[in-house]
Amino acid sequence: MTSSPRVLSIQSHVVSGYVGNKSASFPLQVLGFEVDSINSVQFSNHTGYRHFKGQVMHAKELEELVSGLQLNNIQHYTHVLTGYIGCVTFLEKVYDTIQDLKKVNPGLIYVCDPVMGDNGKMYVPETLLPVYKEKFLSLADIITPNQYEAELLTGTKIASEEDALAAMELLHSKGAQTVVLTSTELGSDGLLICLGSSIKGGERTAIRLEIPKFPATFTGTGDLFAALLLAWMYKTNNNLQVACERTVATMQDVLARTYKSAIEAAGADNTPTAAQIELKLIQSKRNIEEPRSEISSRVLLNGKS
DSSP: OOSSOEEEEEEEEESSSOSHHHHHHHHHHHTTOEEEEEEEEEESSOTTSSOOOEEEOOHHHHHHHHHHHHHTTOOOOSEEEEOOOOOHHHHHHHHHHHHHHHHHOTTOEEEEOOOOEETTEEOSOTTHHHHIIIIIHHHOSEEOOOHHHHHHHHTOOOOSHHHHHHHHHHHHHHTOSEEEEEEESOSOTTEEEEEEEEEETTEEEEEEEEEEOOSSOOSSHHHHHHHHHHHHHHHTTSOHHHHHHHHHHHHHHHHHHHHHHHHHHHOTTSOOOTTTTSOOOGGGHHHHHSOOSOOOEEEEEEEEO
16 A cells, blocks of 8 residues: 555546646645546547547557556556546446456545536437446446436436435445535526535435536536545545535635636636636645635435435
8 A cells, every 4th residue: 555545547638728637637636646647538628629639549558558557566546536538448448447456456446427428418429328327336436427417327307406316326326335416507597506425334424515606618627526526535534525515615716716817818808718718727726725715515414325
């Protein structure tokens, strides 16, 4: 066992900007984690720009990288984090890889961000969904879908908090000890609702957090959320309430700084460009270490599961 927690992060990479591994690695490092990265895609920038170039990685390339780790006996991790994966064969190889890593360290925590879509639309091939449903739900310790992804994974419609609690219970029944719906449209126009549920020792805790919306569209926020939740669950000994509060508070700090910077760069009457509204992660180092926003959660359930 290494002295510092060690994460293998498998998700997208961009040369410029902050999504995927670029969004997750720095916050984890700031919070004391060693981070090894494998890229599922390598693009010049995220796909919200007018142009992007790059490559999609395939299963054989993942297999070669993991083989190198194994040959050097450097495949001992405390955590695995996965995000955007756009190729079904790559996803299946990720499943095999995590199984092997859990044999090396049976205490390994796997955090799965099942990046498949948002706002009612899938932006990965539909062939990935059954792999997540049939294999990854039983493998993941923590899963962080958004509302639409939770609907895809459970085959249910989420139109109320009761629906969300039932969907999270269904995801628990598949194997995940902790489920966090990172964003739902169950609040008002100015609020997103984050819902979390965790089962420990036969006791289920469920919480609700209100998140003020910014009048802008950001990219890389889900990747940042999953990384922060991984870190704070570890640092709080799996205290769901405190971990979610600190995660959301950090998100709000980062987004507030990003939004302010983007408006200043674009001018008050203009919509910021994709480049202007890239997450201001480096500038938010102190907020990552100690978030300043006041975010409190409300307990919805606390008792026998």
